[in-house]
Amino acid sequence: xxxxxxxxxxxxxxxxxxxxxxxxxxxxxxxxxxxxxxxxxxxxxxxxxxxxxxxxxxxxxxxxxxxxxxxxxxxxxxxxxxxxxxxxxxxxxxxxxxxxxxxxxxxxxxxxxxxxxxxxxxxxxxxxxxxxxxxxxxxxxxxxxxxxxxxxxxxxxxxxxxxxxxxxxxxxxxxxxxxxxxxxxxxxxxxxxxxxxxxxxxxxxxxxxxxxxxxxxxxxxxxxxxxxxxxxxxxxxxxxxxxxxxxxxxxxxxxxxxxxxxxxxxxxxxxxxxxxxxxxxxxxxxxxxxxxxxxxxxxxxxxxxxxxxxxxxxxxxxxxxxxxxxxxxxxxxxxxxxxxxxxxxxxxxxxxxxxxxxxxxxxxxxxx
Amino acid sequence: xxxxxxxxxxxxxxxxxxxxxxxxxxxxxxxxxxxxxxxxxxxxxxxxxxxxxxxxxxxxxxxxxxxxxxxxxxxxxxxxxxxxxxxxxxxxxxxxxxxxxxxxxxxxxxxxxxxxxxxxxxxxxxxxxxxxxxxxxxxxxxxxxxxxxxxxxxxxxxxxxxxxxxxxxxxxxxxxxxxxxxxxxxxxxxxxxxxxxxxxxxxxxxxxxxxxxxxxxxxxxxxxxxxxxxxxxxxxxxxxxxxxxxxxxxxxxxxxxxxxxxxxxxxxxxxxxxxxxxxxxxxxxxxxxxxxxxxxxxxxxxxxxxxxxxxxxxxxxxxxxxxxxxxxxxxxxxxxxxxxxxxxxxxxxxxxxxxxxxxxxxxxxxxxxxxxxxxxxxxxxxxxxxxxxxxxxxxxxx
Ligand SMILES: Cc1cc2nc3c(=O)[nH]c(=O)nc-3n(C[C@H](O)[C@H](O)[C@H](O)COP(=O)(O)OP(=O)(O)OC[C@H]3O[C@@H](n4cnc5c(N)ncnc54)[C@H](O)[C@@H]3O)c2cc1C
Ligand SMILES: Cc1cc2nc3c(=O)[nH]c(=O)nc-3n(C[C@H](O)[C@H](O)[C@H](O)COP(=O)(O)OP(=O)(O)OC[C@H]3O[C@@H](n4cnc5c(N)ncnc54)[C@H](O)[C@@H]3O)c2cc1C
Numbered sequence: 001x002x003x004x005x006x007x008x009x010x011x012x013x014x015x016x017x018x019x020x021x022x023x024x025x026x027x028x029x030x031x032x033x034x035x036x037x038x039x040x041x042x043x044x045x046x047x048x049x050x051x052x053x054x055x056x057x058x059x060x061x062x063x064x065x066x067x068x069x070x071x072x073x074x075x076x077x078x079x080x081x082x083x084x085x086x087x088x089x090x091x092x093x094x095x096x097x098x099x100x101x102x103x104x105x106x107x108x109x110x111x112x113x114x115x116x117x118x119x120x121x122x123x124x125x126x127x128x129x130x131x132x133x134x135x136x137x138x139x140x141x142x143x144x145x146x147x148x149x150x151x152x153x154x155x156x157x158x159x160x161x162x163x164x165x166x167x168x169x170x171x172x173x174x175x176x177x178x179x180x181x182x183x184x185x186x187x188x189x190x191x192x193x194x195x196x197x198x199x200x201x202x203x204x205x206x207x208x209x210x211x212x213x214x215x216x217x218x219x220x221x222x223x224x225x226x227x228x229x230x231x232x233x234x235x236x237x238x239x240x241x242x243x244x245x246x247x248x249x250x251x252x253x254x255x256x257x258x259x260x261x262x263x264x265x266x267x268x269x270x271x272x273x274x275x276x277x278x279x280x281x282x283x284x285x286x287x288x289x290x291x292x293x294x295x296x297x298x299x300x301x302x303x304x305x306x307x308x309x310x311x312x313x314x315x316x317x318x319x320x321x322x323x324x325x326x327x328x329x330x331x332x333x334x335x336x337x338x339x340x341x342x343x344x345x346x347x348x349x350x351x352x353x354x355x356x357x358x359x360x361x362x363x364x365x366x367x368x
Numbered sequence: 369x370x371x372x373x374x375x376x377x378x379x380x381x382x383x384x385x386x387x388x389x390x391x392x393x394x395x396x397x398x399x400x401x402x403x404x405x406x407x408x409x410x411x412x413x414x415x416x417x418x419x420x421x422x423x424x425x426x427x428x429x430x431x432x433x434x435x436x437x438x439x440x441x442x443x444x445x446x447x448x449x450x451x452x453x454x455x456x457x458x459x460x461x462x463x464x465x466x467x468x469x470x471x472x473x474x475x476x477x478x479x480x481x482x483x484x485x486x487x488x489x490x491x492x493x494x495x496x497x498x499x500x501x502x503x504x505x506x507x508x509x510x511x512x513x514x515x516x517x518x519x520x521x522x523x524x525x526x527x528x529x530x531x532x533x534x535x536x537x538x539x540x541x542x543x544x545x546x547x548x549x550x551x552x553x554x555x556x557x558x559x560x561x562x563x564x565x566x567x568x569x570x571x572x573x574x575x576x577x578x579x580x581x582x583x584x585x586x587x588x589x590x591x592x593x594x595x596x597x598x599x600x601x602x603x604x605x606x607x608x609x610x611x612x613x614x615x616x617x618x619x620x621x622x623x624x625x626x627x628x629x630x631x632x633x634x635x636x637x638x639x640x641x642x643x644x645x646x647x648x649x650x651x652x653x654x655x656x657x658x659x660x661x662x663x664x665x666x667x668x669x670x671x672x673x674x675x676x677x678x679x680x681x682x683x684x685x686x687x688x689x690x691x692x693x694x695x696x697x698x699x700x701x702x703x704x705x706x707x708x709x710x711x712x713x714x715x716x717x718x719x720x721x722x723x724x725x726x727x728x729x730x731x732x733x734x735x736x737x738x739x740x741x742x743x744x745x746x747x748x749x750x751x752x753x754x755x756x757x758x759x760x761x762x763x764x765x766x
Binding site: 001002004008009012242245246249252253260261263264265266268269270272273276277280281283284285287288308311312360361363364367368 | 638641642652658659661662663665666669670671673674676677679680682683685686687690691694698750753754756757758760761762763764765766
């Protein structure tokens with residue numbers, strides 16, 4: 001069952017309109033070329049719309065809605081390849097909301113709602129974010145002083161973040177370490193080269209970073225955060241699928257070869273229909289997962305629904321991007337063809353929190 | 369209806385189905401209305417339809433004046449859902465209930481409605497469809513069976529093929545060529561509600577790939593049918609046929625309901641994976657098999673959530689007709705994949721066929737072979753993709 005409220009429908013319309021206006025494809029290319037870590041004017045507009053506070057409780061200056069309510073916003077952003085720190089900030093806020101102490105919430109949530117940038121650091125150089133596989137440790141000396149040592153990769157928007165939440169092991173237990181970015185040594189944060197050029201991704205080198213007790217959060221919400229990340233990235237992918245399909249259909253309806261529109265060839269038409277079906281299925285799985293996220297209390301059901309959505313989106317979006325290149329012939333091989341922007345986005349998203357093979361492996365254990 | 373009333377109604381339906389579901393017969397039942405091959409099968413299914421109708425669970429939203437229930441459509445939908453859930457047999461008169469019936473209610477005369485509707489519901493009159501011809505299947509617009517007007521009759525000559533239920537039908541929805549002197553092939557077609565009892569109409573059974581019988585070739589030799597059998601005007605047959613296909617593919621509502629095929633649920637396949645053995649071990653223990661099974665579950669579940677989303681207009685998206693127009697394509701392809709996979713779950717024993725030695729008597733092998741009825745009948749998968757590409761995505765004609 002999918003449920004979708006009037007409020008969500010309104011948010012969907014507003015978000016679509018906003019993203020279309022702010023992020024036409026030319027603007028996406030300008031953002032890539034400029035290479036700026038942040039478009040401050042755009043960011044402030046989003047903050048003014050209240051988007052950064054959607055999930056933050058009212059007492060901390062937000063709207064107090066469910067994470068699922070942000071799905072239409074992320075979908076609209078994905079449709080236009082609009083990449084801002086909203087993904088990072090929203091996830092970081094979830095960590096604070098679920099695992100933060102009252103003091104930590106008081107200190108950070110109002111700031112995040114007001115536009116200070118927060119991010120999460122989970123994945124490590126070995127390609128894993130699984131608590132059983134990570135090597136970043138929170139160590140304690142004989143005198144009780146704590147230090148954080150290890151390294152993270154694919155930390156979104158760390159270059160402009162005010163606060164970074166790092167997953168780490170203290171003994172066998174998972175913790176979140178709350179780092180004030182301004183306290184990190186020079187050079188600890190380095191920009192990475194990633195396949196999706198709209199993303200600002202960073203590595204984090206952590207050696208003996210002193211940590212106070214008030215910077216440590218329990219890590220019990222880790223699974224929830226992982227799933228939240230999947231849900232939001234799936235929303236972006238669902239939008240992206242719609243975007244790349246529009247690029248494909250546009251070309252199939254204008255390019256002629258052998259005196260016919262290439263869209264009249266079934267070698268093009270039928271795979272285009274497969275992409276349409278993949279897009280429709282992804283969107284359905286997305287809003288199903290959003291419904292389950294909000295309404296369901298059984299963790300296993302939530303996990304299955306979100307993984308199914310991420311699985312479907314990863315497979316379908318990357319396939320659509322791949323075909324999108326092929327369908328453009330020689331032009332598809334160029335930087336100028338918009339299909340590459342979507343393919344690169346698809347590849348980035350596919351591997352965040354696990355591609356379709358990863359998801360099927362997890363689902364296999366959950367389902368039977 | 370409010371939630372409470374719906375819940376109450378649903379449990380009433382469920383209880384009735386549980387009490388009245390016929391015991392499994394000693395012979396194999398067909399899996400869809402396109403595969404009814406023996407009198408025994410036919411009689412069993414017709415009796416079931418009669419019973420369902422008498423209980424008030426068919427044509428619930430059709431007008432009372434013609435034998436329907438005059439109730440909201442949602443009630444029929446609930447009944448359909450419960451029928452699938454309770455695994456009851458399908459009702460055989462699908463062509464009447466779901467295509468010809470809604471068509472007659474939509475554009476037939478008062479006399480047509482009085483004459484046909486009630487007996488469609490009660491299975492008194494079985495209907496068949498005479499669209500495909502030996503040389504013109506997908507290219508339906510090229511149909512060449514001739515209908516020549518002679519006084520107050522039309523004289524029909526030629527043959528139709530793949531006529532499901534042809535041997536049992538009393539009426540046929542027939543598309544035939546009434547003129548060649550027209551600007552294009554479509555304009556020469558007309559649509560008839562033809563009595564199969566007319567002299568000169570001979571349905572002849574054809575053996576299917578499963579080895580059983582199921583459909584017919586229907587020969588017309590100077591068959592005379594009354595001129596008032598025509599639905600719509602002369603030369604409008606194509607648009608009436610297109611309307612029929614909209615009902616047939618479920619793209620528009622108005623159907624009398626009831627199942628038209630045995631429900632196959634993905635859970636059946638999961639359950640089979642536990643029972644069937646590959647290389648001496650339960651299939652479900654094999655990691656590669658598990659991965660294939662997850663893929664199928666994802667496709668099945670994906671189809672279900674698509675249906676759920678389609679009911680929310682605000683989530684229609686860029687292509688709001690895509691889900692409704694692809695229902696037939698998706699469900700028939702899924703069924704083909706599921707049954708094919710079901711055979712593979714049996715490893716070496718997948719090579720068996722209907723016999724005592726085969727798992728479940730060979731029903732999965734038969735199911736797989738029968739699954740092509742869905743991917744070919746009613747417009748092939750390839751034709752569905754053309755339609756979706758052209759009408760939903762707006763791509764140029766092939
Ligand atoms: C890396 C690279 C190097 C190249 N080097 C050279 C070179 O040195 N010299 C040179 O002359 N050319 C070169 N080419 C050009 C190459 O031969 C053409 O790109 C190719 O023939 C396709 O033509 P097109 O780009 O016009 O695409 P189109 O012909 O416009 O094709 C667009 C899409 O439509 C499909 N399509 C077209 N017609 C049909 C049909 N009838 N049926 C079904 N599908 C159809 C195509 O498969 C493609 O997916 C190069 C191309 C690339 C990518
Ligand atoms: C079990 C069953 C029951 C049926 N019951 C009925 C019935 O009751 N009444 C009735 O009238 N008909 C019935 N049919 C017929 C059915 O509608 C036709 O079989 C179907 O429309 C295909 O026509 P055809 O068999 O002539 O195949 P063809 O049209 O000859 O197709 C052969 C192959 O070519 C492909 N093809 C054809 N045209 C195109 C195209 N333009 N682009 C791409 N590929 C194409 C097809 O997809 C197919 O794979 C039934 C069929 C089956 C299998």
